[in-house]
Amino acid sequence: MPSLPVLVLNSGSSSIKFSVYEAENGERRKLHEGAVDGIGTDQGSFWIKDADGNKLVDQTPALPNRSVAFRLVADALHSGDFPAPAAIGHRVVCGGPTVQENQIITPALIDEIERYTDFAPLHTPIAVYIMREALRLFPGIPNFAILDTYFHRTMPEVVTHMPIREEYSAMGVRRYGYHGISYESIVYQLEPNVPEKLIVAHLGNGASISAIRNGKCLDTSMGLTPTGGIISGTRTGDIDPGVLLFILRKIAETEPSATAAADKLETAVSKKAGLLGVSGLSNDMRDLREAIKGGNAKARLAVDKFTWTIAKWIGSYVAELGGLDMLVFTGGIGENDIASRAEICAGLGTLGILVDAARNNVRGEATISAAGSPVTVRVIPPAEDLMIVNHVVRLLG
Ligand code: AMP
Numbered sequence: 001m002p003s004l005p006v007l008v009l010n011s012g013s014s015s016i017k018f019s020v021y022e023a024e025n026g027e028r029r030k031l032h033e034g035a036v037d038g039i040g041t042d043q044g045s046f047w048i049k050d051a052d053g054n055k056l057v058d059q060t061p062a063l064p065n066r067s068v069a070f071r072l073v074a075d076a077l078h079s080g081d082f083p084a085p086a087a088i089g090h091r092v093v094c095g096g097p098t099v100q101e102n103q104i105i106t107p108a109l110i111d112e113i114e115r116y117t118d119f120a121p122l123h124t125p126i127a128v129y130i131m132r133e134a135l136r137l138f139p140g141i142p143n144f145a146i147l148d149t150y151f152h153r154t155m156p157e158v159v160t161h162m163p164i165r166e167e168y169s170a171m172g173v174r175r176y177g178y179h180g181i182s183y184e185s186i187v188y189q190l191e192p193n194v195p196e197k198l199i200v201a202h203l204g205n206g207a208s209i210s211a212i213r214n215g216k217c218l219d220t221s222m223g224l225t226p227t228g229g230i231i232s233g234t235r236t237g238d239i240d241p242g243v244l245l246f247i248l249r250k251i252a253e254t255e256p257s258a259t260a261a262a263d264k265l266e267t268a269v270s271k272k273a274g275l276l277g278v279s280g281l282s283n284d285m286r287d288l289r290e291a292i293k294g295g296n297a298k299a300r301l302a303v304d305k306f307t308w309t310i311a312k313w314i315g316s317y318v319a320e321l322g323g324l325d326m327l328v329f330t331g332g333i334g335e336n337d338i339a340s341r342a343e344i345c346a347g348l349g350t351l352g353i354l355v356d357a358a359r360n361n362v363r364g365e366a367t368i369s370a371a372g373s374p375v376t377v378r379v380i381p382p383a384e385d386l387m388i389v390n391h392v393v394r395l396l397g
Contacts, residue, residue: 003022005086006023009073009088009091011130020077021389023392032056034048036072039069043060043062044069046072047059066129088144089144090130090131093226094148094149095150096112096113097116102146103144104142119224146388148178148180149177149178152175160176173224177220177222178206179208179210181387182330182331182382183217183220186382187215190328198211198324198325199324201329203329203333204233204332207231208222208226208232229313230309234277234283237274239269248261251265275306279296279298279299281299315351328379353377356373
């Protein structure tokens with residue numbers, strides 16, 4: 001195959017991140033990466049770096065909306081200063097019940113993904129917008145939807161089925177799981193020695209954990225939406241449904257519109273809860289660690305809830321897998337927060353998870369288990385963009 005520049009687009013609520021990889025046969029080389037950040041503000045940022053980290057573009061434009069933001073990316077990639085993409089891979093968080101395979105993007109596919117916006121309401125609208133814009137601004141170039149839900153499609157029905165009436169299941173209400181491209185990229189990096197029984201904890205601002213058998217997902221903590229599972233930066237994770245009803249009834253006392261009440265409930269459980277809600281301070285682990293040093297009891301409680309929930313989840317996944325060969329930490333907290341890894345693993349010795357304090361004292365890729373630990377414990381950064389490029393190359397045939 002000739003050298004092929006592949007553009008990877010990964011959009012969030014206020015940013016569009018992108019990277020360009022050169023793919024040639026089995027080789028992948030990152031050429032550039034960049035981001036437009038601060039969408040909806042008078043002074044955002046737009047930068048592009050080369051593979052050595054040198055900034056080639058560094059601007060602070062007004063970014064009133066997504067259209068202006070994505071136009072900056074498209075114009076830069078059409079300017080001739082950078083290799084024009086031959087194919088585009090879009091990170092799509094949720095394909096819903098009907099779009100389970102990574103595939104070429106058509107207008108009909110975008111419509112289908114949009115039908116299930118409610119399952120990832122913070123992620124899908126922007127991804128849908130960018131897919132439509134990319135078809136318009138990069139005409140004639142194949143665009144592919146690469147799904148976070150794809151990795152989790154191997155989960156058995158007993159895991160995916162929700163204990164609700166059939167009419168809701170028929171609407172697509174089930175466990176989908178998220179962070180799938182990150183999980184896939186960990187399995188990919190472990191190849192060809194993927195352990196039979198593997199748990200990966202993706203601990204970032206959003207956090208989830210997966211049980212993986214022979215490289216295939218068996219179970220994952222996030223459910224219908226990324227709000228389920230373990231507590232994370234601003235999300236509750238799994239919670240007694242009675243709490244939702246209680247909050248909803250409180251909201252309904254002053255909010256007559258059911259739609260507006262649902263939006264307020266969503267804010268309560270997805271944007272103002274989790275580490276932020278418990279600490280009343282921040283969703284950022286670095287802030288919480290600083291506050292704990294200063295004796296802040298609420299920050300301590302928030303972090304304890306986080307590490308305790310994850311330890312509990314690891315225990316249940318060891319039971320589900322029938323043992324454990326390897327535990328991997330990834331994501332911003334998993335890679336960098338030494339104390340979280342130590343606190344999560346502190347009580348897991350009976351499961352054969354023994355972390356060496358000196359080895360754990362690192363940021364980034366490392367093996368942190370003690371010599372002789374029955375379970376290998378590793379830190380591996382995710383390689384999501386690379387994984388998207390691999391899918392795009394495979395789909396291009
Ligand atoms: P992500 O969503 O994967 O970018 O991860 C974001 C989370 O990683 C935030 O809670 C950060 O506080 C946390 N994080 C990033 N760097 C560090 C660090 N050096 N120490 C502790 N936490 C960190």
